[in-house]
Amino acid sequence: MSPKTELSPAFFSEAECRNIPMEMYPAPGDAAAEAIGKSVCAGCIVVDECLTWALKNGEHMGIWGGKTEAERRTINRKIKRNGNRDRTN
Ligand code: SF4
Numbered sequence: 001m002s003p004k005t006e007l008s009p010a011f012f013s014e015a016e017c018r019n020i021p022m023e024m025y026p027a028p029g030d031a032a033a034e035a036i037g038k039s040v041c042a043g044c045i046v047v048d049e050c051l052t053w054a055l056k057n058g059e060h061m062g063i064w065g066g067k068t069e070a071e072r073r074t075i076n077r078k079i080k081r082n083g084n085r086d087r088t089n
Contacts, residue, residue: 009049009053011046011050012046014045014046015046015050016040016044017041020040023037023040024037024062025037025061025062025063026062028069034063038066042066044066047065047066048065050064050065050066051066051067051075053065054067054072055072055075059072
C-alpha cells in the first residue's frame with residue numbers, strides 16, 4: 001500500500017499515482033527518477049489539490065503535486081515571504 005494511500009486525503013481516490021507508490025518516492029537528487037514521478041503528476045487530475053495538501057501538511061518526502069521536496073520548500077518560503085498562498089511570486 002502506498003504511503004499516500006495510508007494518509008487518505010479525500011482527493012487520493014482520483015490520484016494518478018495511487019497504484020504506483022514507489023515511483024513517487026525517488027531518492028532526493030535523483031533527477032531521472034524525479035522526472036518519472038513528475039511525469040505521473042503531469043497526467044493527474046488532482047494535481048492542484050495534491051500540492052495544496054502537501055504544502056499545508058508539511059509533506060517532506062516524495063513527489064507531491066508535481067513538485068519535489070526541494071521545490072515545495074521553495075514554494076513554502078515564497079508563501080511565508082508573501083504572506084499568502086500565491087505560488088508564482
Ligand atoms: S499530483 Fe502526483 S503525487 Fe499528487 S496525487 Fe496526483 S500523481 Fe499523485
